[in-house]
Amino acid sequence: MSNAGVHEQIGALYNHHHGWLADWLSGKLKCRHLGADLAQDTFLRLFSGRLPSQLDNPRAYLTTVAKGIVNTYFRRKNLEQAYLDALALLPEQVQPAPEERLQVLEALNEIDRILDGLPAKVRQVFLLAQLDGLPYADICGMLDLSLATVKRHMVKAYAHCLSAV
Secondary structure: OOHHHHHHHHHHHHHHHHHHHHHHHHHHHOOHHHHHHHHHHHHHHHHHOOOOOOOOOHHHHHHHHHHHHHHHHHHHHHHHHHHHHHHHOOOHHHOOOHHHHHHHHHHHHHHHHHHHOOOHHHHHHHHHHHOOOOOHHHHHHHHOOOHHHHHHHHHHHHHHHHHHO
């Protein structure tokens, strides 16, 4: 299907289901404004993804896409809150400027986006090695993995990160 055809299909989906999706999300999230924002994000995601050629149940499809967006939203909010909580522990004189805070939050969100593309076990191995500084042998013991598997996961994670930049 051509881009124009896909855009027409998304436009039709939007016209027929946007109100329903915004209401559904608003009810789930207990916030009308957040529901409307995430419904809009759902349709924006459709433009950057692939739409099935035959969409038999558009509401089920939109619900699946929207759930992924909601999960990403809350994961990023939790990440932001963890950063702000860590900053609150710093003395005022070493607190970063608001511009620096924003840059760090944007970087954290980008890292989260990149790591989200990894399988869970690969991401866990990578974070244990990179954030916690654990040696591979300790990761093997913690996760009951062989050294070869830990090394393979690390290679996969590095390759994924490099391909994302």
